[in-house]
Amino acid sequence: MTTKTREQQLDELLDKQAIHELIMAYCNAADRHDHVKMRALYHEDAIDDHGHFAKGSAMEFIDKLPEIQAGMAILHHNVTTVNLKLDGDRAEGEVYILAFHKVKDGAQGYDVLIGGRYFDKYEKRNGVWKFSHRAIVADWAYPATPSAVKLDHPFLAGAHIGKPGPDDPSYAFFTMLKRGER
Template sequence: MDRQIQELLDKTEIRELVNAYASAADRHDQERMRALYHEDAIDEHGPFSQGSAMEFVDRLPEIQAPMEILQHHITTVNLKLSGDRAEGEVYVLALHKVTGSGDMLVGGRYLDKYAKRDGVWKFLHRALVADWFYAVEPSEVNLGHPFVTGAHLGRPGADDPSYGFFTLFRRGER
């Protein structure tokens, strides 16, 4: 029974890691993103990264600069554990509103390897698989539409309404 409970706890921590990645990416929070990878981790992110995850995180301000809106929606999460290592196939739908390039919707998967070191699960290797891509040029996103009048509007970085709203979620943490 203890093994099953530990496996359940580990899987919960890994799911939280996966969700923290989506949130950090969407908020352009490089400090938080860096904390999700082991120092020796690898990230394969198409044209943006094919090596060191830390180098990928260092490049994120440049990569994300034209991205007015990012939304990563995590759907199916398949995990397999073996002690202090795990693998995951994580399905994602990611919307990108990019200045000058329109709206891009990517359907894909992350092929992940995780390692638990010093009691903490982090990414050891993350590879993006693009299963489909849909683009609309120019953008059709309309945040001025009456349907969203008066709603909080999301934005990259610490100006996002979530940073002022929450007291339990902290910048730079999972």
């Protein structure tokens, strides 16, 4: 077993941080329906397997996102455990998520909270880490019909309310975290 030099350890740490930021950028792009940003997170030849929504080219999946997300009043992806393994300019990751979906369906809609994982493959090309393959795995789902979300609850009075797209309060608040960028 060879011991890594401090420089090698730092390079590995920087690569893992870049991949972690990629994972977080994906969640933000999904939740804000930011398809420009989403497209920038995948290599052009990447694969995405999102079950019945899309399997195949990641770019084709992203092309379908406006239609897929049209029925989503709220998307909220939360990353918990991240396991990464690096091998030069390639890496693999198992990323645990909790993803909340409030789906528009009639007057009340319904909710689905999913506990799952992303199985990821990443590649660093031209110094930038991006997804080369992403597959979603569902471990459990907790549905609620009708929706239990109450944005008009008194506890939220006066609070900024998140929204998909550029009407989200984050776009007016931030100057460094810009739409369409990592």
